[in-house]
Amino acid sequence: MQQIFVNEGPVDNNFIITGEDMHHLVRVVRLKRGEIIRVSVATGVNFLCEVSDITDDSLIATVKEEVPSTELSNKIYLFQALPKGDKMETIIEKSVELGVYEIIPVEMKNCIVKLDDKKKKSKLTRYQTIAATAAKQSKRSIIPQVHDVMSYKAAFEYAKNLDILLLPYESKNGMKDTFDVLSTIKEGQSIGVFIGPEGGFDQSEIDLVKDSCNIISLGRRILRTETAAICTLSMLMLKCEV
Incomplete structure (x- = not known):
């Protein structure tokens, strides 16, 4: 089933789809009248809609039913150190x-x-496109935002307002610390996750956040930065999925 994201809700029980989304659905996917698509509004509300009409420049999708959100009960913010290559x-x-x-x-x-600033701008455009594509594929109710690149201090300042901060590192109690922290997370709390680079966190970076972050373990093995991010988010999904 095809999915699109729109900014506004239906008007008279219809969505009027134009532009790139219309072109993709009609010219690329070749949707026909009577087929069903999923439409997600920016507020996170989702609808199953029937293609009721197709014109030269628009597709009309009529709401058949509202469907539940696919979002987690907690908002998770990933603070990811810039990795090399296309790992990001x-x-x-x-x-x-x-x-x-x-x-x-x-x-x-x-x-x-x-x-440099030019590369940061071009990367951000590319990153946001990847986020949108992944959101459609996984039937998310929203498209997650990818921010401009931040310095470590700026990222920490941004994270201070979140309810819980996690930082996978060398945890003195091993996985016990991880289990203990996960058990305290409540529905609706916001969670920030700091993932270090290939070279690891600098000690000064740990010192800056150690009084605010929960230092956790991801096991006895050394994980690549991309594996650490996926591992941590997988554990949180298991905890937060309701």
Whole structure:
């Protein structure tokens, strides 16, 4: 089933779809009258709609029924250190599938990648497109936002307003700390997750956040940065899915 995202709700029980979405559905997918699509409004409300009419420049989708949200009960913010190569694209795709709410790329001291302003802008456009595609594929109710690249200090300031902060690192009690923290998470709480770069967190970065973050373990093995992100979000999805 095809899915699209729109900004406004239906008018007289109909969505009028134009532009790129119309072109994709009609010219690429070749939808016909009578077929069903899923339409998600920016507020997170979802509808199953029947294609009732197709014109030269629009597609009319008539609401058949409202369907439940696919969002987690908690908003999860991923603060991801910039990785090398195309790993960030994989992290964005998989984290959107796992239910992340926002993704914040972060420059940390041991990041191998250093982006200038021009590259940051082009990367952001690409990243947001990947998030939108992953949201459609996984039938999300919203498209998670990918932020501009932040410095580590700016990211921490942004995260301070969240209810719970998690940082996978060397946890003195191993997985017990992880289980203990996960058990305290309540429905509706916002959660920030800091994932370090290939070179690991600098000690100064740990010192900055250690009084505010819950330091957790992801097991005895050393995980790649992209694996650490997916692992942490998987554990949170298991806890937060209701």
